[in-house]
Amino acid sequence: MNVSIESGVLRVKARVSTVPTESARLERRLLPSLSTIAGLVDVIGLLSLGLFTAHVTGNLVTTAVVLVRGGSPSAAQALAVPVFAAEVAIIWLIAKALGRRGPALAQTLLLIQFLLLMCVLVLSVIFDPAANPHGSLAVLVAMIAVAAMACQFVLVRLALPGAPSTAMMTGNLTNAVLWLLDTLSPGQPLTEGAEERLRKTLKVVVGFLIGCIVGAVAVSFLKAWAWLLPVLLAAVIVPWSELLNSARARLVH
Numbered sequence: 001m002n003v004s005i006e007s008g009v010l011r012v013k014a015r016v017s018t019v020p021t022e023s024a025r026l027e028r029r030l031l032p033s034l035s036t037i038a039g040l041v042d043v044i045g046l047l048s049l050g051l052f053t054a055h056v057t058g059n060l061v062t063t064a065v066v067l068v069r070g071g072s073p074s075a076a077q078a079l080a081v082p083v084f085a086a087e088v089a090i091i092w093l094i095a096k097a098l099g100r101r102g103p104a105l106a107q108t109l110l111l112i113q114f115l116l117l118m119c120v121l122v123l124s125v126i127f128d129p130a131a132n133p134h135g136s137l138a139v140l141v142a143m144i145a146v147a148a149m150a151c152q153f154v155l156v157r158l159a160l161p162g163a164p165s166t167a168m169m170t171g172n173l174t175n176a177v178l179w180l181l182d183t184l185s186p187g188q189p190l191t192e193g194a195e196e197r198l199r200k201t202l203k204v205v206v207g208f209l210i211g212c213i214v215g216a217v218a219v220s221f222l223k224a225w226a227w228l229l230p231v232l233l234a235a236v237i238v239p240w241s242e243l244l245n246s247a248r249a250r251l252v253h
Contacts, residue, residue, distance in 0.1 A: 030106075031163055031200065032207035033237045034152055038167035039211020040218075040230040041117070045145050047219045048130040048226070049138050051076045053145040054152075054167045056084055074134055076142045083143045087150035095158055102159060107238060109155040114234040116148035121227040128224055164201045169208055176201045 038054045045053030051074075052058035059080040063073045091112070095105055120141055123129065129138035149167060156163055164172050179201065182194035191197070211230075218226035 027160065027163070028200065028203065030237060030240055031156075031160070031166060032203045033233060033240075034156065034166040035204040035207035036211040036214075037113075037117075037230045037233050038149060038152060039208040039213075040215040040226075040233070041145055041149060041211075042167070043212045043215035044219055044226050044230070045142060047216065048124070048133075048224070049076065049142040049145070050074070050133045051080060051142045051146075053080075053142060054149040056081060057168075057170075075136075075139045076134075079139065079143055080146050083146050084150045087147040088154055091151050091154040092158075095154075102161070104159075106155065106159040109151055109159060110234065110238045113148050113151045113155070114231070114238055116144055116151065117227070117231045117234050120145050120148065121225075121231050124224040124227050130224060164204050166204055166208070169205055172201050172205050176205060 042052055042054035045051055052062075059077055063077045063081075066073045066077070091109065094108070094112075095101075098105070098108060100108070123137070123141050123144070127137050129135065129141045132138055152166060156166055164175070176198060179191060179194040179198035182189035182191050183198055214229065215226065218229055222228070
């Protein structure tokens with residue numbers, strides 16, 4: 001009897017110890033992959049459509065410069081910020097309607113992002129909006145790409161709270177430098193868990209940088225087909241979210 005009780009306790013301890021590891025491993029995979037997608041989409045969008053599709057701050061700056069110089073912002077520049085905000089609101093409404101919180105939202109939002117990026121790829125390959133970056137079709141494709149990135153921002157905020165941003169590198173780089181200094185300096189660090197946070201943030205920064213470099217090369221050689229790269233990566237990570245959710249569910253039960 002005692003042997004069976006002890007073995008049961010050991011099994012429970014094993015589950016508790018292995019599931020967080022599995023969950024953490026999947027999170028570590030998901031965040032760099034999302035940042036790579038953001039880097040790809042931002043660079044491909046900038047080079048082919050003339051718009052920062054994942055960088056709202058960049059669009060605000062370029063629009064302000066155009067206005068100060070007495071010019072008129074392009075339709076894509078004028079629409080990027082309100083479309084981004086509207087998409088954030090739409091994704092929030094979807095999350096509320098589903099009644100899901102935290103990681104349970106991940107697969108749905110990843111699927112939405114994949115479908116939006118697939119629309120960008122199909123429209124780009126068929127109609128080549130880059131041939132006329134100021135045309136209405138180019139504006140439409142750019143706004144769909146912006147919507148996909150807005151979905152990713154919401155995904156990280158709602159499904160992976162506390163995770164570093166996968167598209168805004170200014171804050172990530174600042175945090176990485178601070179956590180590096182805390183890790184290397186003797187004495188009491190200014191932040192807790194600096195070493196683990198540094199590893200996670202550096203992976204996101206590197207993923208974004210890789211996405212930017214690969215995206216720039218892809219536009220040069222693949223033209224409109226460059227959009228296939230973020231689409232493929234988005235398709236690959238959709239099932240990862242289900243594994244992440246399953247791991248958390250096993251931990252709870």
